[in-house]
Amino acid sequence: MTDENEDRHWDAAFAKTLLGKTLLMNLTFLDDDGEVSERQQFFGVVIDATEDEGIVLDLLGEHDGDTYTLPPQTSAIEPAEPGVTTLEGEKPDFVANWIIHGLPDVPDAANDDA
Template identity: 35%
Template sequence: MERTDWLDKNEIDPNWDQAFADEILGTLVLLGITYRQPDGTVTKEEQFHGYIKSVDQRWGITIRIEGDEIQEEINLPPMLEVFERADPGIYTDGAGNAVHDPDFVAYWTVTSGTS
């Protein structure tokens, strides 16, 4: 996995909540990603689950994806505000895997650039 430096010109986010970053580290998250065209058309939707491996303001949030046959990592921007506490229960990811009592859910929308 290639790491990405998400910050421009060494800017530090004054709203970064290090206490929350420390809290989500190592927790189980259900992750949803929706891909859209600039006009809003949804082109793809994915759901994964995994454990938060690292949380860094510069390098982003790395999640170790788990499932029946998946063993990879995904690196996301350092946006803590997308993580919400999950209600207890059994969730199902995009591959049909049962996810028991995840700690957090996070939903991302990726909009492609204009052509």
């Protein structure tokens, strides 16, 4: 494995621009047969973005007060198109769509390890 593949997915300069911006996550979970088992949508403010730790969101809306850490893959993040809103009606700065093979995960409470 080379660093070339990793560099394609992580852009440190772009990651810095995400700090303080809102990000809408659309997650689609597929079962073992490749069928959609669940869809989740949540959004939050990017509070940290490093290649070592990933992209950390301080969630808003239904999950307000929780955090969620995304893999360090800026290549999956795009500017939100005009008219894109969250289920709460908020306009995000960026959008990421992920297809996940496996069971859904839920955002962790921000104070779980307190």
